[in-house]
Amino acid sequence: MVYESDIKPCDRYLMERFITGACSIAGKPIQHDGYIQYTNPRLTAAPYRPKLRTLSLDIETNYHTDAVLSIAGLCYGAGLEESAVVFIVSNDYIPPGESLTYRNYPHEKNLLMAFMSWVNEIDPDILCGWNVVNFDLMHLQKRCSVYGLALNLSRAGKPASIIPGKQNSHNAFARISGRVVLDGIDCLRLTSSITKRGHEIILKTRELIEAKGYKVIYGDTDSVFVWLEGEFTSQQARQTGKTLQESLNHWWTDHIQTHYRLPCYLELEFETHFERFFMPTMRGSNQGSKKRYAGVISNSAGEKKIIFKGLETVRTDWTPLAREFQRELFERIFNGQPFEAFIRELVQKMYNGDFDAKLRYRKRIRQDIDSYIKNVPPHIQAARQLPEVGQWIEYHITQGGPQPSNQIDNAIDYAHYQEKQLKPVADTILQFVGHSFDDIISGQMEFFQ
Incomplete structure (x- = not known):
């Protein structure tokens, strides 16, 4: 038990002003030999990052x-x-x-x-x-x-x-x-310990949620995704999330106080409600992958927005056409709009050359291009065709191989973009609505043979 008299007056002074680190001092300074004196100054917390x-x-x-x-x-x-x-x-x-x-x-x-x-x-x-x-x-x-x-x-x-x-x-x-000494091994042990404990907390949180009758579709690392099966309005879903938040935080506070006699600084926060949600499973598993998902949310004005995480639309190593295609396709499927004609029309326009500027790849060159000997990736093949190379290269895949985007002298290999860009993007979500990219464009492809 800690009594008020156990706290040093200077510590209490700082605590009452929420000063936990650096502070700013307002008052009249008096210069002395080796130090500066302030009498009854005003102290407030201040952000400060030392240059070490x-x-x-x-x-x-x-x-x-x-x-x-x-x-x-x-x-x-x-x-x-x-x-x-x-x-x-x-x-x-x-x-x-x-x-x-x-x-x-x-x-x-x-x-x-x-x-x-x-x-x-x-x-x-x-x-x-x-x-x-x-x-x-x-x-x-x-x-x-x-x-x-x-x-x-x-x-x-x-x-x-x-x-x-x-x-x-x-x-x-x-x-x-x-001086402060930081040992790499000790830092690694601390990091592993924190990660392990965080994982245990999330797994226990998952158990508590499922005990209340809700289904957790993903729970690991630092997040829990809960599926509210049944009909819920947006307001009801948000209220359920906040109720779960309060219940879980109360349980953890009581658990840590009872078992460890420590105050609880853990706080689980209800983050958002996805009205429509898509999370592909991890390969060879029925578990979702937190690093890859898309969902529809609404702001306070009722405006809807699709959030992408880890999918091609937010990755710079996919072509602009693939990213735009994925965003439009997801919007159509989430909103219940027809998408078959959209896919066929986009493929036809690509073969007509309407999207050539959007078929460029952009890759970083991370080492000397002459250091690649056995396995030479496409962006390095393209970079070797330039007189000077910077840190980035933009290139197209042509029927003659990879070529820099600013000096293409071969026909673009549209079949490559169909198979390596459009098809993977489409089949990521089409499989969940009973379709496939090949089935949708099968009759159309006879015109491009």
Whole structure:
């Protein structure tokens, strides 16, 4: 139990003003030697994101002698130009590489002293690395002690100390005054733990919803999709969602307080009501895929809008025609409008050349085009036909293969776009209304043979 007297006056002052981090100060400043004084100022919460400096480090050691052979550091952040420095025990000159500098030292002791001096010179706020506490920093401390050196990596002039775990030698703790140490392994464990706990919460929430007689068509990661079977008005559906929200939040609050004696900061929120909804199942399963769905929602004015998530209409690696085709097809099916004639007409116009400008692909070139040897993707084949290549390439598929969109000298391969763009888009939803793309255009295709 916490009493009012247990709370420090300064903490209470900040809490009552909802100041949990940075704050702004309004008042008359009085400059003193080394600090500024305010008398009865006005404090309010303020947004602030510090500009931090980060140093990522990695060491290499001699397996037999434990001697440090090299220390690599990558520094970046506020006031620093991103660069990598490698401290290495060697008498041979090593020329610098691109954004990489080598510093040679004749002896391990010289290397350790130079590295610590460099760390204090660049003055990072964060030290990070993979297993940086249990191996890198622990080993540096051990090697410094061999030469009677302190591991001088702190801001306060105090030696850094790496404290081994009491029960687990792989659970050490780094105490470096003025700096924060982030170990990649610990961060990964924390992330996995958070994800696992979140998954458990969603699964339990799913059980609670189904216990009330509702059907959950998808529940994983951070969302639950509930199907209200039967006839519901939009207002009734929204009220049901809000009632579920209140019931679930009450259950979680009571559960966490009862079992863990902790306040509950979990909050499930009713997000939206889809009047019409489409979610394709995952391959080989009858479970829905949260990352891919489409649905109709209405705003406060009663205006309807289709929301797409993860389908071709929101993906840049599909052609503009495919995205427009999908949006129009979904709107027709959701609104109960005829769609067969629309599909046949669009295919015919495509073969007539009416949509050539909308048949372009746009892809990012992520590496040197000459690095592709065995498997050369279409966008790289097109890029190799240009005298100069940027980060993006727009191209068409022609009967002579991929060609840059601005220098096509072959007939466009409309059959490719029919099979690889229009058909997959259409069959995604047509299968659920008893149709298929091939059946709809089967008689029409005789004209294009």
